[in-house]
Amino acid sequence: MSVDVDVDVLVVGGGPVGLASAIEARLHGLSATVMEPRDAAIDKACGEGLMPGAIPALARLGVDPTGFPVRGISYRDATRRVDHVFASGEGRGVRRTTLHATLFERARELGVQFSTARVQSLEQDGASVTAAGVRARYLIGADGLHSTIRRLAGLERTRAAATPAADRRFGLRRHFRMEPESDFIEVYWTPDVEAYLTPVGGGIVGLAILGRRGIDYDSAIAGIPGLAERVAASEPVSVLRGAGPFRQRTSRRSRGRILLVGDASGYVDAITGEGIRVGLAQSRLAIDCLVAEDPRRYERSWTSATRDFRLITGGLVLASNSPLRRAIVPTAAMAPALFGLVVERLAR
Numbered sequence: 001m002s003v004d005v006d007v008d009v010l011v012v013g014g015g016p017v018g019l020a021s022a023i024e025a026r027l028h029g030l031s032a033t034v035m036e037p038r039d040a041a042i043d044k045a046c047g048e049g050l051m052p053g054a055i056p057a058l059a060r061l062g063v064d065p066t067g068f069p070v071r072g073i074s075y076r077d078a079t080r081r082v083d084h085v086f087a088s089g090e091g092r093g094v095r096r097t098t099l100h101a102t103l104f105e106r107a108r109e110l111g112v113q114f115s116t117a118r119v120q121s122l123e124q125d126g127a128s129v130t131a132a133g134v135r136a137r138y139l140i141g142a143d144g145l146h147s148t149i150r151r152l153a154g155l156e157r158t159r160a161a162a163t164p165a166a167d168r169r170f171g172l173r174r175h176f177r178m179e180p181e182s183d184f185i186e187v188y189w190t191p192d193v194e195a196y197l198t199p200v201g202g203g204i205v206g207l208a209i210l211g212r213r214g215i216d217y218d219s220a221i222a223g224i225p226g227l228a229e230r231v232a233a234s235e236p237v238s239v240l241r242g243a244g245p246f247r248q249r250t251s252r253r254s255r256g257r258i259l260l261v262g263d264a265s266g267y268v269d270a271i272t273g274e275g276i277r278v279g280l281a282q283s284r285l286a287i288d289c290l291v292a293e294d295p296r297r298y299e300r301s302w303t304s305a306t307r308d309f310r311l312i313t314g315g316l317v318l319a320s321n322s323p324l325r326r327a328i329v330p331t332a333a334m335a336p337a338l339f340g341l342v343v344e345r346l347a348r
């Protein structure tokens, strides 16, 4: 049965995962529209570390953002340091605005259409989904942590599954003019926060802090030996941005012709820094299912593509919220092979 629609795939949310979904759709010959109320190039609180697996995933889309090649991850506390060199290739520190501009340009080149509407309601029937006046065969919800599409489609997990307020975690990020000490993403563990220093090129580093509600960016950094002095001597070159709470649960990832990708589909935490890599994998799987006219298959694909993220990242968050927190860096230093194994599981 042929149905009169405006577009094959309507992507709600023009962040990196929404843009990747639209590019993926065009590469498969589907027409695509991205609805995003914010102007290019969109900035967002993010550690800006692209894990090695994200680089070939972007290259497949014809996207190669400029940034700073990173060779590995360095975990540190007040007295110890353990470095892991990625076995799975280089990662890259990429400014969010650069990543957005590069994806946006590629989407435009492939003929993706753009609308600046903010979706507030939607309707679905057996053959189409309509949002903000656009009727599509399928809708991809890529509208981030606090997804409206997730709520409108009734895909949120109930309140009973909510993370207790005291355990909810948030992130803050700012940039500094600072020459990086090395080509590692430096992760500083303190009793209260984790600080991620990621070089993004051009003598600029991003510095993200993760922790519980109410963390104060400046005083958290001032308490980190080895980092505080470097930051105090550096000029801030961006505004402070925040995001959270991280943990967002979904009951399912699709309903009829609506599929969720990226943070909208459920998020664990930024502690292992692989949101973009996982989101890119989801966007590829979602479009594969739509090309096969089999949206129901997405649930299984999503579950398998996010297993490590949910289990390993979820486990690390649990440990970080418990008395085990103080043992994380010492254990990684005592068992570097195990630390490397865990990093590789998430980086590829």
Ligand SMILES: Cc1cc2nc3c(=O)[nH]c(=O)nc-3n(C[C@H](O)[C@H](O)[C@H](O)COP(=O)(O)OP(=O)(O)OC[C@H]3O[C@@H](n4cnc5c(N)ncnc54)[C@H](O)[C@@H]3O)c2cc1C
Binding pocket: 012, 013, 014, 015, 016, 017, 018, 035, 036, 037, 038, 042, 044, 045, 046, 047, 048, 049, 050, 051, 117, 118, 119, 120, 142, 143, 144, 145, 147, 148, 149, 170, 171, 172, 173, 208, 209, 242, 243, 244, 261, 262, 263, 264, 270, 273, 274, 275, 276, 277, 279
């Ligand atoms: C502090 C911090 C550090 C992080 N560090 C890393 C890291 O180092 N590496 C990594 O890979 N990941 C990291 N992440 C995670 C990463 O930022 C996210 O996983 C990623 O941004 C998800 O992309 P997205 O496209 O799903 O969502 P987003 O980037 O949030 O984009 C969603 C878009 O949807 C739009 N939108 C919202 N509502 C609507 C609506 N109703 N209608 C239309 N549009 C709408 C928004 O304007 C936004 O542009 C970090 C996150 C945080 C908070």
